[in-house]
Amino acid sequence: MNDMINLSRRSFIKSTALVAGGLVVAFSIPQAKRFMGVANAAEAMPLPAPNAFLRIGADDSITVMLAHSEMGQGVWTTLPMLIADELDADWSKVKVEHAPAAPAYIHTAYGIQITGGSSTTWSEFDRYRQAGALTRALLMQAAAKQWNVPVTELRTENGAVIHGTQQLRYGQLVETASQLETPTSVTLKKPEQWKFIGKATKRLDSTEKINGTAKFGQDVQFDGLKVAMVARAPVFGTSLKTVDDSAALKIPGVIKVVKVPTGVAVIAEHYWAAKQGREALKLEWDVAGHDKPDSAALLKQYQALAQQPGLQAANAGDVVAASKQAKQAVTAEYVLPYLSHAPMEPLNCAVKISDQGCDIWTGTQMQTTDQASAAKILGLKPEQVNIHTQFLGGGFGRRANPRADFVSEAVQVAKAAGLPVKTVWSREDDIKGGFYRPMFVHRATVALDKQGKPLAWQHTLVGQSIIKGTPFEAFMIKEGIDATSVEGVADSPYVKGTANHQVQLHSVQSDVPVLWWRSVGHSHSGFVMESLIDELAHASKQDPLAYRRQLLKDHPRHLAALNLASDKAGWGKPLPKGVFRGIAVHESFGSYVAQVAEVSVKDGEVKVHRVVVAIDCGLAVNPDGVKAQMESSVAYALGAALSSEISFKDGQVVQSNFHDYQVLRMKDMPKVEVHIVASTEKMGGVGEPGVPPLAPAVANAIFAATGKRIRRLPIGEQLA
C-alpha cells in the first residue's frame, strides 16, 4: 500500500547526467507498477532522485533495480557492486530486484531491454556507477542542509554521511534528499578508490537459491492461476487438422481445451492433470506433403552446398592465384549438429489478462520483444503489459527470442482460455521444441607456404540464419550475410592475416526454428578455426602453441591469453602416461580466452582431466564471477562436444529428454583452473567467451593422443 503512495510521490523528472567520458544518459522512473507481493516494498522509501536504478529505504535498505536478467551469470551481484562503490554503500543493506520492462532499462548499446551478447557488465559499467554517484551527491546535499554545513566538509562511508564525529545514515536522509534538485553532473571514482569493483565478491542471490525460496518463473502461483500444456506440431511448420478432446476433458483436474496458433492447449488445475489431459488428446496434423527434415539428407545437402560458391562474407587478394604458389594445402570439412539449450528450468510463462492490461511473470532475457508481442496479440499498448521478470533457471540464449515464442504462446493460451494461466513446457517439449543452435558444415582449403604460413584461405559455411525472419533482420543481415553465421571466421585474425582469403556463406532455408545458443556463431566457428589451425600446425610440423604465437604476433590480447594459459598448464612439460594436451584461443564478445585441455583416450572413451583457462576480459569487475563463468562454460561446452546432438528422422526430432539429449554430468567434469589476465584493455563479456575454445582444445588433445582428427561434433562414438 505504502509503495503506491511512494510511487506517486516520485518526481518524474528527466535529467541528463554528464559525466567523465562524456556519456549522456537520461534517467527516468518507469511507469510500470511494482510486482505485487514484493517483500519490503512497503518500507522502501524511493529516492525521488531521477534514478530508476536504486531506491533507498528509511530502513537504510538499498534496493538495486536490475535492467538485466539474472540467469546464473551473476549480474544480481555485479551491477550492485557498481552502484555500491560510487554510493559508499553498506553492502549488507543491498537488496536486488529485476526491473520492470520500461524504457528506462533499455540496453545502453542495443536499444532494447535485453540480456545477451555477454554484454551486461560492460554496457552498464557507466550507467550503474552514475546512478550510485548521483544518489550519493544527493544524500550529501541533504546532509549538508540538515546540518547546515558546506557539502565540502562531508564524506561518506558505509551507508552514512559523516561530518566530524557526527553521522547520518542514508535512510535518515531520504526525506530531505527527496526535496532536492538532482545534480546535473557527477565525477566518478578513480580505480584506486574502488572497494568492490575488482574484488572477488560473493553472490547476493546465494541464500535464496540454497534454501528453496528463490522464485523462478516456474514457481509463480497465485489464486486462480491455472496450468496449461500445449500440444505442438510434431513436424515443424505443419498445421492442425483435427482435434478430439473428449477423453482429455474427462481427466480429473482438466478445465478446458483451447486452440492456439501453435497447437492445442489443455488448461488444468495442476501440471499433472494438464500432462495427462494432453496425452489424452487425439490430434491429426497436416504433415502429408510437408517438408520433413532428415539429418542424413541434410548432411548430404550441406556438404554439396559447401562445394558451391556462396555469398561473399569476406574477400581479399586472389585466392586462386596465391594457391598456385603454395607448398601444400590442407582441405577439411567440419560438421556441427543442431543443439538444444536445455536450460535446467523448462520454459514457462504465467499470464493474467485484465481490463487494464496484462501481467506476465516469466524468466526472460528479452523483455522488450516479449512486451511488444504480448501487446500486439491483445491489442494493447506495450506499456499496458507488465513484465515481472523472475529468476531464470538458465537462459543460454533460449530465453531471448526475437519471436517471443514462449511468451506469445502463453498470452494466446490465457486469451483463449479467458483465465490466468501459466503455460509450462515439459522437458520433452523443450528438447523437441526447436529454436536450436543451427547445424553447420564448414569446408576450408588453406594453402601454406614453405614456412607453413597460410598464403590463401578459402572457407565456405553452410547453415541456417538465426536472424532471418526476425525483427532484427533489417539491421543484422547485410547483403544476404547474417553476421552471426560467419562471426569467428570472417573476422578471424588468422583469416584476416592471410593476404588472400575468401569466406562464403550459404544460408539454408528451413522450417526448423533456430536461435542463438551460448556464444552464437562462435559456438561452431571457434571449434572449426582452432581445429583447423591445429591441422595447419601439424601439416607444417610445428608445435601448435608456437604456430599460433607466430600467426597471432600482432594480436597482443590473444597472445596474452595464450601465454598465460600455456604457462599455467605447463605446456611442453611431461604429463602422466596416456594424458595429452590440446590448446585453443578464441576471441568472442570482446574477450580473449585460451584453454589447454588435458585428455586421455581409453577404449574409445574420452576423459578430460583438467582444463586451464586464461581470459582477458579487460577489467574483471567480480573476479570470482568471471571464474564461475569460465567453469560454467567449460561444462556447458564439454557436454555438447562429447555428446549433445539434436537430429531429425522423418521430419521429427529424435531426442526427447536427458537420456538421449546428453549433457555433462558430475563424473565427466574436469578440474578447471581459471587465470585472469591483468588487463586495462576494453571490457568484454564473460558469459559466453569461455565456450568456443573448449571443443577445439579437447579435439586437439585427442589428436595428440590418438592421431585422429575430430571433424564432427559431438565426439560420441567416433573413437570407439
Add this chain to the structure above:
Amino acid sequence: MKLTINGKETELNVSDDMPILWAIRDVAGMTGTKFGCGMAQCGACTVHLDGQAIRSCVTPVSAAVGKQITTIEAMQDDKVGQAVQAAWQQIDVVQCGYCQSGQIMSATSLLKQNPKPSDADIDAAMSGNICRCGTYQRIRTAIHEAAAKLA
C-alpha cells in the same frame, strides 16, 4: 490422501498416481523442489523419503503414505543439511540456482550415508543431478567442505 511433509501431516486432494513432485509443488504450494525432466534423469526434484534420496517426479504419492517426506525447505533444520548449505554459501556454488535444491538434497543424503566421501563416491552419488550451469566443481569442493565441518 494424507502425506507427512517436513514433519507436518497434510491432507491433499490428489489421485494415488500423482508424482510426489506435483503434489508438493502444485497442490501443497511448496515450490522449493524443482521440476527438470519428469523422468528421473536430472535430480532437480530430489527429496528424502524416510531419509532416502528419491526422485519425486517418478514416485507416486501412494508410495509416501505413512512415510516422511523431507524437502529443501526443511534442510535448515537438519544438522547435515545446514552444513551442506553453509558450505554451498562459502564456496559460492550457485549460478542460476534451479538445480541446487536437488543438488543439496542429494549431497545431504550422501553425507548422511557416507560422512567422508571420496571424489569417486561423489561422482557416483551426484551424477544423477544435472547442473546446466556446470557448478559441479564447486559442488564437489562444497561436499568435501561440509564433510570436514561435520567430522
